[in-house]
Amino acid sequence: MKNSNIKNIIFDLGDVILNIDVPVASLSFAKLSGREQAEILTLFKENDLFRQFETGLLDEASFRNLIRKLVDSPDWTDEMIDTAWNSLLLDMPVERVELLKTLRSKYRLFLLSNTSSIHITQVNKILEAATGIKNLDELFDKVYLSYEMGIMKPDPEIYLQVLKEQNIKAEETLFLDDNSDNIKSAAKLGIDTILVQKPVTILEYLKDYAV
Incomplete structure (x- = not known):
């Protein structure tokens, strides 16, 4: 069910936007x-x-x-x-990228991923091959990557850093991740959360937000 207070949406990357097989x-x-x-x-x-x-x-x-x-x-x-x-990085479904474009006209969008520089280089290649978009930065207001931040989910500090830097409120922010520990940590800070579980995708979870 849509939370009418939401102004910001934070996305995990793997198995939320990009399909992976760890x-x-x-x-x-x-x-x-x-x-x-x-x-x-x-x-x-x-x-x-x-x-x-x-x-x-x-x-x-x-x-x-x-x-x-x-x-x-x-x-x-x-x-x-x-x-x-x-090799664990699979495909970037075009319909998920289109959803991000739609949502960005209504909300501030952020990416928050536990990842490495080698993976991000490859993810951008996958993104460009699928959509013509060269970089994840083009889809979000800000991309937050663990290897650049020096901290990983589910450490609460990583969420607090995003909230503080963007001057956004937890209760106005929705976070989607496929890891329950990451979800629990964000929820304790007052962030609204959705645990993404296959085979359901963000297309279903966020359909009410895209309207």
Whole structure:
């Protein structure tokens, strides 16, 4: 049901706007290395690889070098690593982009994503191939990315930073994410929330807002 108080909408990226399949990345690295997927996941988790890269503690070169070290594959090229890392990124449905264009005429729109620079470069390529739009910045009033902010959802501070910087009120803001922890954290701050769950998409969740 539409909340008539809403003036601002914050979107997550993965599985909200862009379709993704997270396990595909570890599977890609497993195939490249000849190791089991479970072993790859354990190596990445034990070394906090995702969080370090997605909060900017690792730059692209350091990220690639750490992967080479963890899987003992010093001969892997940057392109091999990037391709495996990006394999979890699927498609950008055009109808979701069209919805964003419609909503932007009525609301202030923001993107808030836990992501890395390598992923964002590829996402923009996917976006351009699907729609002709070259950059996510063209769809939102402001794009907030964890690796640039140095913080990740569900840390409450990441939402507070967006609210403060944009001078917007929590009770006038709607946040959509596919992760329940991220939703709970935002809701505790008074932000209205929608947990996006497949197979339902933002087209259904936001149909009343697009009218």
